[in-house]
Amino acid sequence: MTGDVRTDPSSSSIIVYGTKFNGSGSGDGDGVIQREKIRPYTRKLFNSIMVTIDELELVVKVCNSAVNHRCDVRHDSPGLFFSTGGYTGNLFHEFADSIVPLYMTSRRYNGKVVFVILEYHHWWFTFYDEILAHLSDYDVIDFRRDNRTHCFPGAVVGLRAHDDLQIDPAWTDDNTTIRDFRDFLDRAYAPRIKEILSQEPKHFEPEKESKKPKLVIMARNDSRKILNQGDLIKMAQEIGFRVSVLKPNRPTGLARMYKILNSTDALVGVHGAALTHFLFLRPGSAFIQIVPIGIDWAAETYFEQPAIKMGMKYIGYYIFANESTLIDEYDEKDPVFTDTLSVNRKGWNYTQQIYLDPQNVRLNLWRFRAPLTRAYYYAVRKLNGSSKVDS
Known part of the structure; x- marks a missing residue:
């Protein structure tokens, strides 16, 4: 929307005024010549979540230019309206539905854009403070709680989104990519990480240890846990890794997570929202995703494809039936194992009830040693500056 744009929270409206639109200087009795409704959230095909998103009405009005319309706060930069409702609270969706689309939509303004938020969550803006501060130079506006009329020279309502955690350069004006x-x-995150480092005590590793590649195991707190994680740690150390276990939680803060993973050579984790942290790995790092039974499509779509486009050395490890705790409930010949597509066709809720919520993993360490060793030698070659690191 370009022109004299004003907010009206009482009617959930954004109005653009002008003296002439489409060659016409008249509209209905209120001067309205166009109306359109929009729910500014990116999951347009997910009807069950879209109906929960607050709706905005976009209104075009013609008026006499001499009419003095109320304006409580006048902004010199355009407004960008979007919702932080929907699947907010799930890290994957926060990045896929909001953060990456917000980056794509707002970057062309170089900070000169005002974020106007529907379904405002204070914790969300605290959690993503470093990111938001680099996209907008201004305080955010809570559309519902701020009853003042805000005036903008233009507005964008909604966010541009491509595939999950991906940016298609062909759909951008300047060949922007996920890299x-x-x-x-x-x-x-650079300023915040510098601050964190200045506050932390210095740790000195023996030279022998410091030359070992660093492996982070992403531990889960609920379902899809690695039940023999202790044995996995020992094996990784025997192979030659320095091993850290990371349990993501909101109080940790994204800046600290970024600091840890930005200095990591390899990441291992079971499919789940926490693996969204792979975005914090340096391009060229090794990323092993452990894929439970029945989640092949989600694992490939949500993490494998974005990781490859981001320049990671991606390795997928698909567990066998005897590595899943589902074997304790179902026979190995049950469709739960033999025909996962038929189970998934029953809908996402069914997939969640069968494959996501109750399933944990007992890794066959003899099997898993191969991809882990592959990641180790890849990381060693990267550390040594070798150009032959693809195998």
């Missing part, structure tokens, strides 16, 4: 987003994260 550009990763570079942006580096710039956004």
Whole structure:
């Protein structure tokens, strides 16, 4: 919307005024010549969640230019309206539905854009503070609670979104890619990481240890846990890794997570929202996703494809039936194992009830040693500056 744009929270409206539109200087009795409704959230095909998103009405009005319309707060920069409702609270969706689309939509303004938020969550803006501060130079506006009339020279309502955690350069004006987003994260978190480092005590590793590649195991707190994680740690150390176990939680803060993973050579984790942290790995790092039974499509779509486009050395490890705790409930010949597509066709809720919520993993360490060793030698070659690191 371009022109004299004003908010009206009482009617959930955004109005653009002008003296002439489409060659016409008249409209209905209120001067309205166009109305359109929009729910500014990116999951347009997910009807069950879209109906929960607050709706905005976009209104075009013609008026006499001499009429003095109320304006409580006048902004010199355009407004960008979007919702932080929907699947907010799930890290994957926060990045896929909001953060990456917000980056794509707002970057062309170079900070000169005002974020106007529907379904405002204070914790969300605290959690993503470093990112948001690098996309907008201004305080955010809570559309529902701020009853003042805000006036803008233009507005964008909704966010541009491509595939999950991906940016298609063909759909951008300047061939932007997901690697550009990763570079942006580096710039956004650099000041905070510098501050964290200045506050932490210095740790000195023996030279022998410091030359070992660093492996982070992403531990889960609920379902899809690695039940023999202790044995996995020992095996990884025997192979030659320095091993850390990371349990993500909101109080940790994204800046600290970024600091840890930005200095990591390899990441291992079972499919789930926490693996969204792979975005914090440096391009060229090794990323092993452990894929439970029945989640092949989600694992490939949500993490494998974005990781490859981001320049990771991606390795998928698909567990066998005897590595899943589902074997304690179902016979190995049950369709739960033999025909996962038929189970998934019953809907996402069914997939969640069968494959996501109750399933844990007992890794066959003899099997898993091969991909882990592959990741180790890849990381060693990267550390040594070898150009032959693809195998």
